[in-house]
Amino acid sequence: MSELRIGLIGYGEVGRIFTAGLRDKAAWTGAWDLKFADPAARDDALAHAAAAGVVACESAAALCAQADLVISAVTASNTLAVAEAAAPHIRPGSVFLDLNSASPGTKQKAAALIGAAGAHYVEAGVMTSVPPYGIRVPMLLGGAHAARLLPVLRDLGLDAKVASEQLGIASATKMCRSVMIKGLEALVLESYTTARHYGVEDAMIATLQETFPGIDWTRQGAYFFSRVAQHGKRRAEEMREVANTVREAGFEPFMAAAIAQKHDWMAAQARAGHFAGLDQNPPWQGYADRLLAARGSAANDDQA
Template sequence: MKLEHIGLIGYGEVGKIFCAGLLKQLGVTGVGAWDLKFAQAETQATERAHAAQAGIDARSCMQALCEDSELILSAVTASATLAVAQEAAAFLRPGTIFLDLNSASPGTKQQAATLIEAAGGHYVEAGVMTSVPPYGIRVPMLLGGVRATALARALTGWGMDAKVVSDRIGVASAIKMCRSVMIKGLEALVIESYSTARAYGVEDHVLPTLQETFPGIDWSAEGAYFFSRVAQHGQRRAEEMRESAHTVREAGFQPFMAAAIAEKQQWVADEAKAGVLAGVPKGAPWQAYADALLAARKP
C-alpha cells in the first residue's frame, strides 16, 4: 500500500498531533492539512503559521488536500463527521484511503462510508480508544472496513497501535461509543457529585467512601483530571456523547443516560466559554474547579 502523501482534515489538537507524528514516518514525503480555520480571518494567520513551523502544508481548500493524498485522515468534531465525508467525496482520487478517526455512531459511520465508497475511495473507520495526547499517533485504535487489514499493516509499520476488529463498518465505532457512555458518564458523575459535595462541605466524607469501595482508583487525582479535561474539551465531549446517544437509539433503546451526559458536558463547556473557569490554573486540584463553578452560582 503506497502512502507517501497524507492529508489531515481538521487541524485541532488531534490533527496537529497526527500531522507531526506522521511527517516523521519512513516513506512519507509530505503531510498536508485542511481546516476551516485556515480560511477564517481571525484564525488563519496563527493556524497557518503553526502549520508552517511544523513542516505541514496548510492547504487552501478541501479539494487541494484531496487531490494530492493517498491517505486522508478525518479528525473533526463528531457533529461534522458526515458533512466532511460528503465534501471530501467530491474531490477524492479513486483508490484513496479515507480513515475516519471521529467519534460518531455506527449509523453515521455507515453513511459516511457510503459516500466515500461511491466516489471510488476506500473507507476505514477508527475507534480511538483513549485520549490522544499521552500517546500521540501510537494511541490505541480499532479499525473496521474491507481495507482495514491492509491499512493496519501500514500503520503498525509506522509504530502505530492499530487493530482490526471487523471488515464491517460500525463495529469499531460501536465499541468506542459504548465505552464513551461509561467514561464520559463517569466524568459527568464526578463533576456533579464532587461539586455538590463541595457545596455542602462534605467532600472529606464522600471521597473516602469512594476510595474504600473502589481502592484501585485515586479519586482525588482522577477528579482533578476529569474536571480539567471536561473544562478544556467539554464541547467536543458533548458532541461525542450526542453520537453515543444516537448509538443507543440505533440499538433500539432510549438514550436516557447518554443524553444526560451530553447535557452535563455541554454545561461545563458553556461555563468555560463564559469565563467561569478562566482563573483555574493548569494542574489545579478538583476543588479549584468546583469552587469556580460554585462561585458562579451565587447571586
C-alpha cells in the same frame, strides 16, 4: 521514510498531534481546517502549521488531490460533512481513515459516500484520550479495507488492530465505552461539586477510595474536571453521537443525552471565563469552587 502522502482534515488537537507524529514518516504531510479560511482564526492556525512543517492546504479538494491517505479528525458533529466534502475530490484507490467519534449509522453513511467515489473507507474507534499517547493511541479499525490498511498504519507507528470487517463494530465499541467514560466524568463533576458545597468531599471521596481502591479519586477527579473544562463542547458532540448509537440499537438514550447536557453545561462555564486564572494543573477543588461561585450566572441559568 514512507512514500505515502498523508493529509489531515481537521487541524485541532488531534490533527496537530497526528501531523507532528507522522510528518517525518511520510513523503508529504498536509492539513485542511475550516480555521484556515476564518479571518479570526487563520493567522494562528497557519502559523502553527508552518512552524510544524505541515502544508496548509487551501481546501479539502486541494488536500484530497495530494493525499494517498486522508485522515478525518474533526468533531463528532462534522463527521458526515467531511465525508461529503471529500467525496467529490478524493482520488480513486486512496484511503479515507475516519478517526471521528460517530455512531455506526453515521460511519456507514460516510463510507457509502467515499466508496461511491472509488476510494477505500476505513473506520477507526480511538479508544482513549489522544494526548498522552500521540499517534500510539490505541485504535480499532473496521470495514472491508481495514486489514489491508493495518500494516501500513503499523509501519507508521500507530497502535491499531482490526475489530471487524463489518463496518460499525469499531465505532460501536468506542461509543459504548464513551457512555461509561464520559458518564463517569459527568458524575464526578456533579458529585464532587455538590459535596464541596456541603463540605463533605473528604468523607465522600474516602468512601469511594474504600469501594474502588484501584482508582486515585482525588487525582482522577482533577483530570476529569480539567478535560471537560477544556473539551466539554467536543465531548458533548460525541455524546450526541453516542445517543444516536443507542437509538440505532432501539433504546432511548436517557443517560447519553444527560451526559451530553452536562458536558455542554461545563463548556458554557469555560466560555463564560469562570475558570480563568486557574493554575496550569489545578486540583479539582479549584474548578468546583469556581462553579459554586458562578451559581446564578447567565451561563448556569442557560445550561442548567
